[in-house]
Amino acid sequence: MLDSLKDVIRKSSIHVCLINTGGCNGCDIEVVALLSPRYDLEQYGIYVHNNPREADVLLITGPVTEQWKENLRRIYTKTPEPKIVVTLGSCPVSGDVFNQEGGCVYAPVSDFIPVDAEVPGCPPRPSEILESILSVAPGAIATKGRQRK
């Protein structure tokens, strides 16, 4: 009874923390476009606010730069359970254009924290982000919440 109630609440109210680990801001702009009335992310009960302490989903954009190596781990530990990590764009997966000869990025993000889902694209379309978050996030959070017990 309590579990199913928790599931419903976890599915219908997702708090997202957006973290840019040294990217080009392209993906962040796409996320901002998601918040606009055209796509209207909040109608699905998803809220973006940059506070890891109350986040369910960590949305990571950008390859990991030198300064972010430690801070990314710190942010991850501060996020309460259950949490899922979604990487947005090509950078957190491969480093993309920044992963050049003589570059100073430490992609992929999965080297530092466990990653649950990846949304490729440079940048992905808002509709793509929306689709993938809706198909993965509610179910994943609910199952993770149950796993904890």
Add this chain to the structure above:
Amino acid sequence: MSSVIWYLYEFAKKAWIDKFTTAKSEKEIMDKPDRFRDFPQVTKENCISCGACTAACPTPSAIKLIRNTDATINEILTFPEIDNSICIRCGFCSEVCPSIPKTITCGENHEITEEFQIIPTEIKYVIDDYLCIRCKKCTKVCPVDAIEEQDNKLRINQKKCINCGKCTKVCPVKGSLKIIYVNNVEEQKQVIKLITNTLESVVEENEYQFKDLDKNSIFRMQIPIKPLKDKCLEIINMEDLVQDLLEKMIDRLNLRVITWDMDKCNNCRLCVAECPSSAITYNKNDGVQRDIDKCLRCSICYQTCPFYVVKFYNVRFLIEDDVILITVQSSQLSRS
């Protein structure tokens, strides 16, 4: 209390409750636009394994050329494989792909073809600044604004020019806007040589007619153009090109014809030392000899010779319909 009733009335609508419970973005928003540049698609069979796509890709290791090791296919296929987690969907790979039809298609980028070719095709248009009267009729008619004015000189920007040829039709000065054929330059050289050589020989053969021409009078004659044109066509079999070359060469051609009357020569050898290109030689058996291939037609021998051996004529040519009009004038140069 009335406000509470208003809220209940406002929110209790069925459509509102429906939207609240089954939230969904409208379908047209979620659909990709028609011209959306999605991840590149690869058609393996078209690939010529040139590697242009890997070189053009701005991200490292997004495209890799791989080999098909499938045993069931006899022919080993080489084709690009695109890693979607690295690809930035720029479409450069499909732009540079040289195979026809293209191996990589991406949005509409694979339909891009170069607007102009770096090596110009066959024809190139050039303005002769010496003949140009700056009427600017060509600038008005040019559809791509390729003709630019610079320091009071008109010039064709070869990067913009699309070889339409409209400028040549409006140009009022004959030969001011030149058509240059870029291909077969060597053959064109041969044709030009042939034209000048035949014209010179024609004048030399008919020398007996104007031997005693005095300084102030003019001798006129004409020859048909057909045999010359046929000879040219044997070298380059292009009617337009040959006609154009003939007109360009023969109109305004000012030929200097030098004839030697060896009977009058006394072997004084004054000319041998004077000749700037050492075309004139002397030996005991043959006497003074002139090498036509070396001769510059500079007229120094004509001016030095005391026995009137050398004769020097200025000859002008003009094409009129099917004949070449030849005008011969004896040299006005003074003799020492």
